[in-house]
Amino acid sequence: MCGIVGLLIKKEPLRVHLGEWMVPMLIGMTERGPDSAGLGIFSKSLPVGRRKISLYSGLTTAGADFNWTGMRHHADETLGISSTIQHCDNHAILTFVGNPEPVKHWIHEHYPAVHILSTGSSIDLFKDVGSPAAVVSRYRLGLLQGSHLVGHTRMATESAVTPDRAHPFTAGEDFCLVHNGSLSNPYGIRRMLESHGIHFDTDNDTEAACRFLEWRLREGDTLEEAIQKSFTELDGFFTFLIGTANQLALIRDPFACKPAVVAETDDYVAIASEFRSLAHLADIQNAHIFEPAPEEMYVWRI
Amino acid sequence: MENIKFDLKATSVREINKFLHHEIADGTAPKITIENPDGAHNIAAGLNVNCEVEIRGHVGYYAAGMNQHASVLVNGNAGTGVAENMMSGRVHVRGSASNSAGASAHGGLLIIDGDAGLRCGISLKGGDIVVGGSVGSFSAFMAQAGRIVICGNAGAALGDSLYEAVVYVKGHIKSLGADARVEDMTVDDHQALESLLNQAGTSYSTHRPSDFKRIASARSLYHWNADANQEY
Structure with a gap:
C-alpha cells in the first residue's frame, strides 16, 4: 500500500x-x-558554494550515540574543509563549503555504515x-x-x-x-x-x-x-x-x-x-x- | 427515533455502523445525519433496512457499500468504491466520486452529480448508475447487467468486454473498449433513459434522451474465436 x-x-x-x-x-x-x-x-x-548532506547513523554499531562531532573533526582534518554538524537521534546534517562529491566519497570510505540520505543546498531528508x-x-x-x-x-x-x-x-x-x-x-x-x-x-x-x-x-x-x-x-x-x-x-x-x-x-x-x-x-x-x-x-x- | 445525529469526531465509524446495522427497527424509516466524516472509510456500509442517511462532508473508501434498502446522501466527494456491490436502495453523491464507483452493484441506483473516476460501474450486475459529469477510463468494464448514464464525457476503453449492461453517453467518448459498439437508440432506450434521469432528480431534467448514444456489447467475445488473433 x-x-x-x-x-x-x-x-x-x-x-x-x-x-x-x-x-x-x-x-x-x-x-x-x-x-x-x-x-x-x-x-x-544556502549561500552560493555551501552544501549540506543529511546522514543516518542507525545502521552503525553506535546508532543514535554515533560520534558525529568526531566524524566532523576527522572530515575537517583530512579533507581540509570547515564543516558544521547538527544532529538529532540517528540523523545529522553536515554543512560545508565546496564540492560535495569528495566529502561523500570520503564518508563512504571511512564511515561505510553511515548512510547518506541527501545532498544539496536546500534539501534536508529524514527517514527511518x-x-x-x-x-x-x-x-x-x-x-x-x-x-x-x-x-x-x-x-x-x-x-x-x-x-x-x-x-x-x-x-x-x-x-x-x-x-x-x-x-x-x-x-x-x-x-x-x-x-x-x-x-x-x-x-x-x-x-x-x-x-x-x-x-x-x-x-x-x-x-x-x-x-x-x-x-x-x-x-x-x-x-x-x-x-x-x-x-x-x-x-x-x-x-x-x-x-x-x-x-x-x-x-x-x-x-x-x-x-x-x-x-x-x-x-x-x-x-x-x-x-x-x-x-x-x-x-x-x- | 425520527431524527438521529452522529458526529464522527465523537463516535467511531464502527459504532455508527453498528447502530445502523442493529438498532433500526423495520418500518421506522428514521433520518440519520452524520457530521464530520473527514474521509473516513466504510461509512454507512452494509445497511439492510429502510432509512435515510445524510453524510455531511467528504467520505473515504467504500461508503454505502453493499447497501440494501437504505437511501444514502453524501454531501461531498466520495473515495474509491462508493456503493460497491449495492443490492438495492439509493446512493447519491453530491460531489465527485473516485475509482470503481458502483462496482459490481446488483441493484439500486447510484447518482454522482460530479465526475466519477476510472472503472465506474466495473462488473455491474444489475444496478443503475447516473453520472452528472464525466467518467474515467475503463468504465463499465465487463459490466453484465444494469444501466450506466453518463451526462458528460467518457474516458478511454469505455465498455471493454461488456456483457448485457447498457451505457448511455451524452458527451464525447475518448475510445470504446473491445467488443463495445455504438447502437441506435430504440423507443425502449428513450423510455429507460427518461425514467433514470427522472429518478436521479430534478437537476437532471435538462438532459434530453435524444442527445445520448447507446453503447452495448457486439457480443463477438461471447464465444472464443481462434482466428481472431486477439483482435476484436
Whole structure:
C-alpha cells in the first residue's frame, strides 16, 4: 500500500508552519504505511558554494550515540574543509563549503555504515523504520520550516523493511521522490542506468525511478520532459511525488491504480493519498479539491 | 427515533455502523445525519433496512457499500468504491466520486452529480448508475447487467468486454473498449433513459434522451474465436 503526502506553502510568512501542518497529514497515512516513514523538506537555499548532506547513523554499531562531532573533526582534518554538524537521534546534517562529491566519497570510505540520505543546498531528508508518529517525534519533524516537502509512510512490498529502503529516495542534489505503488521493470531501468555509470544504494524499485528521473534532469531535460519520458520507460503502478529545490510535482500511472487527492487554497497546495490526511487543514472547506487525472503532470512552483 | 445525529469526531465509524446495522427497527424509516466524516472509510456500509442517511462532508473508501434498502446522501466527494456491490436502495453523491464507483452493484441506483473516476460501474450486475459529469477510463468494464448514464464525457476503453449492461453517453467518448459498439437508440432506450434521469432528480431534467448514444456489447467475445488473433 503506502501513503504519500506533499505540501507546498505559497506565502513566505506561513512557511514557519510547514512541519507543523505536515505532521497530522503524515500520521493520517499510518494505516496505509505503518512500517517506516520519511520526509524530504526544502527550505531557503544556502549561500552560493555551501552544501549540506543529511546522514543516518542507525545502521552503525553506535546508532543514535554515533560520534558525529568526531566524524566532523576527522572530515575537517583530512579533507581540509570547515564543516558544521547538527544532529538529532540517528540523523545529522553536515554543512560545508565546496564540492560535495569528495566529502561523500570520503564518508563512504571511512564511515561505510553511515548512510547518506541527501545532498544539496536546500534539501534536508529524514527517514527511518517505525510508525509515522514515532519517526515524527524521534526527529521532531513538526518543528521543521521550509517552502515545500514530500512525505511517505511505507507498507513494504518490493524490498525489505530497513531505513535505507524507506522513502523518500534521493539522487544528485536537491531532488527526491516518494512512491505509492510498485514498478514491474525496475531491473531493466537499473541495468540501463548502470551502463551509464549510475550507482544504486539498495535493491528497491523506487530507487530506479528516482535515479532515472534525476539522470534525465542531469542530461538536460526539464522536469516536465523527464516526467514525460518516465511515462514511456517506467512500467507498473505509481503515484509519484517529486521534490526539487523550487518545484513539487505529482504524477499517476495511466491506470490510476494508486490514489491521490489535491487540495489547493491561496495559502497552500496539499496532496495526500486520501482525503483523511487533508481534512484537518485550515480552510479546507474552501479549498479547491480534486483528484489528479492519470498520466497528467501536475507541477507547482514555490 | 425520527431524527438521529452522529458526529464522527465523537463516535467511531464502527459504532455508527453498528447502530445502523442493529438498532433500526423495520418500518421506522428514521433520518440519520452524520457530521464530520473527514474521509473516513466504510461509512454507512452494509445497511439492510429502510432509512435515510445524510453524510455531511467528504467520505473515504467504500461508503454505502453493499447497501440494501437504505437511501444514502453524501454531501461531498466520495473515495474509491462508493456503493460497491449495492443490492438495492439509493446512493447519491453530491460531489465527485473516485475509482470503481458502483462496482459490481446488483441493484439500486447510484447518482454522482460530479465526475466519477476510472472503472465506474466495473462488473455491474444489475444496478443503475447516473453520472452528472464525466467518467474515467475503463468504465463499465465487463459490466453484465444494469444501466450506466453518463451526462458528460467518457474516458478511454469505455465498455471493454461488456456483457448485457447498457451505457448511455451524452458527451464525447475518448475510445470504446473491445467488443463495445455504438447502437441506435430504440423507443425502449428513450423510455429507460427518461425514467433514470427522472429518478436521479430534478437537476437532471435538462438532459434530453435524444442527445445520448447507446453503447452495448457486439457480443463477438461471447464465444472464443481462434482466428481472431486477439483482435476484436
